[in-house]
Amino acid sequence: MSRLLELDKLKTYFYTEEGVVLAVDGVSFHIERGETLGVVGESGCGKSVTALSILRLVPNPPGRIIGGDILFEGQSILRKTEAQMRDLRGNDIAMIFQEPMTSLNPVYTCGEQIAEAIELHQGLRKREALEKAVDMLKLVGIPGPERRVREYPHQLSGGMRQRVMIAMALSCNPKLLMADEPTTALDVTIQAQILELMKDLKQELGMAIMLITHDLGVIAEMAKRVVVMYAGKVVEEADVAGLFRKPLHPYTEGLLSSIPRLNRPQGRLHVITGQVPNPVNLPPGCRFHPRCPYTEDICLQREPELVDTGGGRLVSCWVRAGGSRAEVA
Amino acid sequence: MPGKRRQVAVSGEEPRGDVLVEVKDLKKWFPVTGGVFGRLVGHVKAVDGVSFYIKPGETLGLVGESGCGKTTTGRVILRLLEPTEGAVYFEGANIFDLNREQMRRLRRQMQIVFQDPYSSLNPRMTVGDIVGEALEIHGVARGRSKEKRVRELLDVVGLNPQHIRRYPHEFSGGQRQRIGVARALALNPKLIICDEPVSALDVSIQSQILNLLEDLQAEFNLTYLFIAHNLSVVKHISDRVGVMYLGQVVELGGAEELFANPLHPYTEALLSAIPLPDPELKRDRIILEGDVPSPLNPPSGCHFHTRCRWVQPICRDENPPFVDVGDEHFVACHLRKTREKQ
Numbered sequence: 024m025s026r027l028l029e030l031d032k033l034k035t036y037f038y039t040e041e042g043v044v045l046a047v048d049g050v051s052f053h054i055e056r057g058e059t060l061g062v063v064g065e066s067g068c069g070k071s072v073t074a075l076s077i078l079r080l081v082p083n084p085p086g087r088i089i090g091g092d093i094l095f096e097g098q099s100i101l102r103k104t105e106a107q108m109r110d111l112r113g114n115d116i117a118m119i120f121q122e123p124m125t126s127l128n129p130v131y132t133c134g135e136q137i138a139e140a141i142e143l144h145q146g147l148r149k150r151e152a153l154e155k156a157v158d159m160l161k162l163v164g165i166p167g168p169e170r171r172v173r174e175y176p177h178q179l180s181g182g183m184r185q186r187v188m189i190a191m192a193l194s195c196n197p198k199l200l201m202a203d204e205p206t207t208a209l210d211v212t213i214q215a216q217i218l219e220l221m222k223d224l225k226q227e228l229g230m231a232i233m234l235i236t237h238d239l240g241v242i243a244e245m246a247k248r249v250v251v252m253y254a255g256k257v258v259e260e261a262d263v264a265g266l267f268r269k270p271l272h273p274y275t276e277g278l279l280s281s282i283p284r285l286n287r288p289q290g291r292l293h294v295i296t297g298q299v300p301n302p303v304n305l306p307p308g309c310r311f312h313p314r315c316p317y318t319e320d321i322c323l324q325r326e327p328e329l330v331d332t333g334g335g336r337l338v339s340c341w342v343r344a345g346g347s348r349a350e351v352a
Numbered sequence: 353m354p355g356k357r358r359q360v361a362v363s364g365e366e367p368r369g370d371v372l373v374e375v376k377d378l379k380k381w382f383p384v385t386g387g388v389f390g391r392l393v394g395h396v397k398a399v400d401g402v403s404f405y406i407k408p409g410e411t412l413g414l415v416g417e418s419g420c421g422k423t424t425t426g427r428v429i430l431r432l433l434e435p436t437e438g439a440v441y442f443e444g445a446n447i448f449d450l451n452r453e454q455m456r457r458l459r460r461q462m463q464i465v466f467q468d469p470y471s472s473l474n475p476r477m478t479v480g481d482i483v484g485e486a487l488e489i490h491g492v493a494r495g496r497s498k499e500k501r502v503r504e505l506l507d508v509v510g511l512n513p514q515h516i517r518r519y520p521h522e523f524s525g526g527q528r529q530r531i532g533v534a535r536a537l538a539l540n541p542k543l544i545i546c547d548e549p550v551s552a553l554d555v556s557i558q559s560q561i562l563n564l565l566e567d568l569q570a571e572f573n574l575t576y577l578f579i580a581h582n583l584s585v586v587k588h589i590s591d592r593v594g595v596m597y598l599g600q601v602v603e604l605g606g607a608e609e610l611f612a613n614p615l616h617p618y619t620e621a622l623l624s625a626i627p628l629p630d631p632e633l634k635r636d637r638i639i640l641e642g643d644v645p646s647p648l649n650p651p652s653g654c655h656f657h658t659r660c661r662w663v664q665p666i667c668r669d670e671n672p673p674f675v676d677v678g679d680e681h682f683v684a685c686h687l688r689k690t691r692e693k694q
Contacts, residue, residue: 215625238627282559
């Protein structure tokens with residue numbers, strides 16, 4: 024059977040007045056059926072645009088997918104018609120957004136919003152769809168679902184709203200759930216509830232999850248495999264244990280050592296010097312080289328490729344992926 | 353006054369001599385009105401009987417979830433909000449007894465760094481004006497000498513002094529937060545209240561600002577009240593940490609001690625809820641049920657009893673006293689002693 028999702032050198036650019044923003048610039052990774060893939064990176068690294076590209080929801084203009092391909096169950100998403108895409112969105116691929124406050128429509132009840140997708144994709148009548156909505160609310164652990172289904176988003180707390188979002192996303196049994204910073208706007212104790220809920224539902228329903236976050240703690244807890252993005256590129260891919268035990272890319276290494284740890288003693292925090300580069304004016308060669316402590320001459324001149332170093336570990340670095348340099352020379 | 357008065361075991365009536373700031377039984381209730389005539393229908397008890405002290409040169413961290421009252425506590429200490437009840441002693445004097453002029457002079461000693469570096473800087477003012485404004489208002493420096501001092505300050509926080517005529521939008525988030533820090537430092541304050549100073553920043557920028565705050569503290573002997581919801585950050589920077597829940601401090605102790613040996617069930621749950629960046633670590637998680645109750649109508653007795661897994665009848669009736677269990681480790685829980693024996 025083919026892989027669930029495969030991104031092949033995807034390029035999504037934004038054509039703005041300031042210049043061309045290379046938001047996603049040759050990103051390749053894949054997701055197996057039923058697995059949780061974590062996508063980490065700081066703001067502006069292209070992780071959310073990658074997810075929007077998969078659903079073909081990049082606002083155009085100014086954005087455009089200009090290269091590469093996205094294969095979902097072996098079929099190119101980029102070659103589908105708009106009608107076929109509508110069939111796919113919310114049905115096979117569902118998404119949860121960061122802000123549960125703004126991604127629900129304030130003038131419809133929670134039930135109506137969940138039922139809409141069910142009616143559309145599963146051909147149920149309104150009454151049946153609303154009954155299914157109650158079941159979904161029960162599934163995501165909302166107390167008194169019969170009452171809540173008739174309530175409006177403003178009557179719910181942040182954690183409850185995120186549960187409604189999850190209920191909506193899961194209502195059509197998607198094969199892939201993309202969660203873009205699903206817990207960032209929530210308090211820690213509520214975040215713990217939502218993460219636990221996502222784990223349980225994944226067990227129960229068997230969908231794959233693409234978890235986009237900047238929080239390395241959430242990644243460590245949820246993901247099996249991790250993709251690290253920096254300035255529109257994948258810089259490293261690894262299994263979660265390997266990544267945290269021995270990060271290969273200097274950016275990943277810097278990121279891991281710059282977070283304060285609760286469970287181990289720590290002196291002064293490590294600092295990645297400088298700032299994330301301006302996406303309109305990226306540095307030549309390796310995009311991380313101005314902030315990298317190991318920079319060599321070649322890093323300034325040529326962009327490194329994502330190289331397989333064995334055991335499912337890929338890294339894009341001249342210094343750390345030793346073998347590739349010999350080939351180049 | 354509704355409800356039982358909370359016992360305070362922090363100290364007696366007199367302010368302590370060895371501390372810079374002492375907060376005593378502080379309350380800030382916001383009135384809630386309703387109906388056509390704006391009748392008073394209740395109070396949001398944002399801060400509901402908080403007591404702690406901050407020693408000179410130390411960092412006291414204040415953690416809690418949204419709505420727990422940590423930000424309001426910070427604002428009342430600066431008297432940006434008037435308290436409903438209680439006292440705040442700064443170097444022994446109750447700041448709520450001061451008149452306008454005295455308060456204005458005291459403000460030199462206490463400054464604040466805000467959370468959002470985007471909305472807390474006036475976009476129409478240059479960096480020089482933003483950082484120098486307080487110098488002028490307090491008559492410390494103007495003209496050339498003001499500019500000289502601003503350049504010094506920019507250098508101290510790691511910005512290029514030549515950027516003095518630039519506007520906030522020309523800087524990145526991390527750099528803007530440095531401008532906020534420079535502004536707070538301008539008057540050589542003793543106390544700086546840092547209200548979520550790194551939560552809006554990316555991980556790699558966070559550590560830059562945390563290190564800067566530590567360096568400045570060492571250099572200028574600053575005292576920080578560090579308010580944040582991120583426990584890892586608070587533990588890293590604080591000497592002592594207070595945990596707030598629904599307007600009250602439920603536990604306070606040395607940072608290492610509190611995180612290694614949490615005594616309050618809420619602290620325990622909060623600590624176990626944080627996802628740790630360590631995939632090979634296995635641990636038991638305490639998942640709290642439900643949401644934080646509304647501060648408009650907090651639960652009777654111990655505010656945490658509705659979500660506590662150890663709850664006993666006494667917890668519903670009586671607000672537990674905030675007691676020192678040794679080594680300046682305070683906790684407000686009826687069941688501490690019985691749980692210790694188990």
